[in-house]
Amino acid sequence: xxxxxxxxxxxxxxxxxxxxxxxxxxxxxxxxxxxxxxxxxxxxxxxxxxxxxxxxxxxxxxxxxxxxxxxxxxxxxxxxxxxxxxxxxxxxxxxxxxxxxxxxxxxxxxxxxxxxxxxxxxxxxxxxxxxxxxxxxxxxxxxxxxxxxxxxxxxxxxxxxxxxxxxxxxxxxxxxxxxxxxxxxxxxxxxxxxxxxxxxxxxxxxxxxxxxxxxxxxxxxxxxxxxxxxxxxxxxxxxxxxxxxxxxxxxxxxxxxxxxxxxxxxxxxxxxxxxxxxxxxxxxxxxxxxxxxxxxxxxxxxxxxxxxxxxxxxxxxxxxxxxxxxxxxxxxxxxxxxxxxxxxxxxxxxxxxxxxxxxxxxxxxxxxxxxxxxxxxxxxxxxxxxxxxxxxxxxxxxxxxxxxxx
Amino acid sequence: xxxxxxxxxxxxxxxxxxxxxxxxxxxxxxxxxxxxxxxxxxxxxxxxxxxxxxxxxxxxxxxxxxxxxxxxxxxxxxxxxxxxxxxxxxxxxxxxxxxxxxxxxxxxxxxxxxxxxxxxxxxxxxxxxxxxxxxxxxxxxxxxxxxxxxxxxxxxxxxxxxxxxxxxxxxxxxxxxxxxxxxxxxxxxxxxxxxxxxxxxxxxxxxxxxxxxxxxxxxxxxxxxxxxxxxxxxxxxxxxxxxxxxxxxxxxxxxxxxxxxxxxxxxxxxxxxxxxxxxxxxxxxxxxxxxxxxxxxxxxxxxxxxxxxxxxxxxxxxxxxxxxx
Numbered sequence: 255x256x257x258x259x260x261x262x263x264x265x266x267x268x269x270x271x272x273x274x275x276x277x278x279x280x281x282x283x284x285x286x287x288x289x290x291x292x293x294x295x296x297x298x299x300x301x302x303x304x305x306x307x308x309x310x311x312x313x314x315x316x317x318x319x320x321x322x323x324x325x326x327x328x329x330x331x332x333x334x335x336x337x338x339x340x341x342x343x344x345x346x347x348x349x350x351x352x353x354x355x356x357x358x359x360x361x362x363x364x365x366x367x368x369x370x371x372x373x374x375x376x377x378x379x380x381x382x383x384x385x386x387x388x389x390x391x392x393x394x395x396x397x398x399x400x401x402x403x404x405x406x407x408x409x410x411x412x413x414x415x416x417x418x419x420x421x422x423x424x425x426x427x428x429x430x431x432x433x434x435x436x437x438x439x440x441x442x443x444x445x446x447x448x449x450x451x452x453x454x455x456x457x458x459x460x461x462x463x464x465x466x467x468x469x470x471x472x473x474x475x476x477x478x479x480x481x482x483x484x485x486x487x488x489x490x491x492x493x494x495x496x497x498x499x500x501x502x503x504x505x506x507x508x509x510x511x512x513x514x515x516x517x518x519x520x521x522x523x524x525x526x527x528x529x530x531x532x533x534x535x536x537x538x539x540x541x542x543x544x545x546x547x548x549x550x551x552x553x554x555x556x557x558x559x560x561x562x563x564x565x566x567x568x569x570x571x572x573x574x575x576x577x578x579x580x581x582x583x584x585x586x587x588x589x590x591x592x593x594x595x596x597x598x599x600x601x602x603x604x605x606x607x608x609x610x611x612x613x614x615x616x617x618x619x620x621x622x623x624x625x626x627x628x629x630x631x632x633x634x635x636x637x638x639x640x641x642x643x644x645x646x647x648x649x650x651x652x653x654x655x656x657x658x659x660x
Numbered sequence: 661x662x663x664x665x666x667x668x669x670x671x672x673x674x675x676x677x678x679x680x681x682x683x684x685x686x687x688x689x690x691x692x693x694x695x696x697x698x699x700x701x702x703x704x705x706x707x708x709x710x711x712x713x714x715x716x717x718x719x720x721x722x723x724x725x726x727x728x729x730x731x732x733x734x735x736x737x738x739x740x741x742x743x744x745x746x747x748x749x750x751x752x753x754x755x756x757x758x759x760x761x762x763x764x765x766x767x768x769x770x771x772x773x774x775x776x777x778x779x780x781x782x783x784x785x786x787x788x789x790x791x792x793x794x795x796x797x798x799x800x801x802x803x804x805x806x807x808x809x810x811x812x813x814x815x816x817x818x819x820x821x822x823x824x825x826x827x828x829x830x831x832x833x834x835x836x837x838x839x840x841x842x843x844x845x846x847x848x849x850x851x852x853x854x855x856x857x858x859x860x861x862x863x864x865x866x867x868x869x870x871x872x873x874x875x876x877x878x879x880x881x882x883x884x885x886x887x888x889x890x891x892x893x894x895x896x897x898x899x900x901x902x903x904x905x906x907x908x909x910x911x912x913x914x915x916x917x918x919x920x921x922x923x924x925x926x927x928x929x930x931x932x933x934x935x936x937x938x939x940x941x942x943x944x945x946x947x948x949x950x951x952x953x954x955x956x957x958x959x960x961x962x963x964x965x966x967x968x969x970x971x972x973x974x975x976x977x978x979x980x981x982x983x984x985x
């Protein structure tokens with residue numbers, strides 16, 4: 255089959271690889287109909303996540319049709335249409351039992367690697383380094399899905415792929431980011447990053463009752479999307495001082511909660527400050543460029559919550575712990591426990607409360623994945639979200655820029 | 661092994677903890693010294709050669725570069741890779757000192773211009789050698805740090821979300837052990853508390869021995885030991901402790917190998933590719949997977965599941981060719 259493989263820093267290649275096989279009795283094989291490139295894939299692409307190996311198949315946002323099941327997958331059958339959550343979870347350990355699927359205790363066979371870096375290991379993740387399991391990912395024609403009786407959700411109606419695909423990661427991730435803010439009536443929420451996860455965080459914050467949501471980015475087209483499609487007020491951090499603007503917009507209180515939807519490769523508008531963290535990151539003296547997070551912590555109102563859903567990998571520098579401690583801030587974070595949110599969020603999609611396809615800007619064939627990565631990374635052609643269609647090469651041979659859902 | 665166990669006040673059986681490794685500042689200081697020497701040697705081999713009174717020619721620069729690279733590797737080994745027990749790295753320093761002394765003596769014999777500088781450098785290396793030998797011997801002599809030969813001990817603990825009775829019964833059937841203990845091929849129950857164990861050895865050989873149950877407290881504790889005269893002397897103890905607040909069962913495992921011949925030491929070192937403690941941890945992880953999910957969890961990169969030796973030999977995360985192992 256064809257699959258998009260990591261072949262080194264800033265390079266991915268569509269290669270011919272063997273078809274996946276059932277390795278465990280609870281596996282299923284899925285023929286992938288839609289697969290997306292995630293902002294966190296760019297951290298792998300840029301070489302900031304250790305333990306990648308040449309030839310690793312990328313991709314953790316995918317859906318498709320079940321074509322084979324292991325003998326112990328009772329509730330899925332060949333022909334079922336499923337969306338697959340990005341964290342792999344056994345459903346039986348203490349973490350899964352408590353709904354903390356992304357820290358499943360059994361799904362990472364390489365847990366020892368993660369323990370060296372982080373103390374304890376989170377769950378395995380599709381196509382996301384060997385430290386997180388060494389699982390083949392879903393930017394491919396087929397994928398093996400372990401614990402298929404726990405993770406995948408069946409889509410039994412005729413909702414198009416593009417409306418349900420993002421249940422695999424970014425919609426629940428944005429939703430959990432908003433949920434962790436514990437939103438109360440009247441709350442003003444600020445969201446750093448108006449990429450796809452940030453857009454879903456904005457939309458989710460409104461769903462959960464926020465009074466106002468403010469999105470912060472520097473790309474016009476992204477801020478426009480946040481305003482027009484998600485109803486956010488926006489701040490362009492290259493044009494105004496974010497802390498001043500937020501103070502003004504909230505009567506000096508600061509946002510009740512702040513969401514970091516940027517993560518480890520943030521950008522700073524002041525050249526030397528960006529260069530400082532960029533250099534430390536390049537020389538591995540820190541693994542993060544934490545500009546968004548630092549600003550979110552400083553901006554947050556006293557006693558407020560900072561919710562971190564942008565991905566971080568290791569150690570950061572100049573973390574404003576004094577501000578956190580003295581101002582009674584709460585930090586909440588985690589890789590999304592997607593399995594928890596599948597049913598409630600599918601229900602919201604069915605009821606028409608949201609159509610997640612609004613984040614899509616480009617549709618391509620799987621063969622075009624390398625171009626998709628390059629375009630997404632450099633934010634060319636107003637790229638917000640790339641969806642790959644492994645079996646529709648003819649229909650999606652050329653990119654079709656579009657402002658919203660199909 | 662049962663002598664190491666004593667029920668605590670609340671009736672729980674817990675293993676005694678051994679002394680932690682000593683906190684010895686000398687190895688660290690030597691690691692930093694390696695770094696301090698290695699950087700100028702690699703950055704400016706010619707300048708360094710001149711500073712210690714050696715002729716600055718391509719040959720001397722080549723040797724200096726080589727020595728510098730060795731120092732940097734030694735620094736990485738002592739400060740990072742070998743932590744918390746850089747015993748081997750310290751002995752490697754001693755070997756490096758011998759090499760340096762050889763090079764310096766050769767330079768002294770070649771009628772150098774800066775004889776005094778060279779003598780000074782030689783004196784410094786002699787002093788460093790003494791420190792290296794002292795540190796390496798100190799590390800080697802501490803029982804906990806003493807890897808091989810002699811008794812080799814590994815312990816680990818894990819919590820499994822299953823009732824203690826079930827975990828105990830699974831373990832008490834020794835024939836289940838090979839399903840999660842990486843080095844075991846098979847265990848055959850011969851009845852009467854005696855079992856026949858077989859392990860894989862390098863070169864496709866199999867090592868076999870008889871083991872007997874030496875202590876049994878149903879649902880709490882098991883101890884076993886190879887019978888006298890076995891080619892492979894070893895023993896093991898496991899404790900099952902109900903975790904507080906309905907968190908399942910803690911498994912505490914303690915394995916010990918005593919090998920005059922070193923056969924199993926070789927075997928274990930070869931299989932694990934790193935310290936046995938890591939292998940025991942991986943064994944317990946597999947046991948937890950089997951007890952909680954009914955299987956050993958496999959990925960494309962680690963098709964055999966959690967395994968110490970697989971950590972250094974990952975496959976790419978691509979589907980396997982041929983049948984799964």
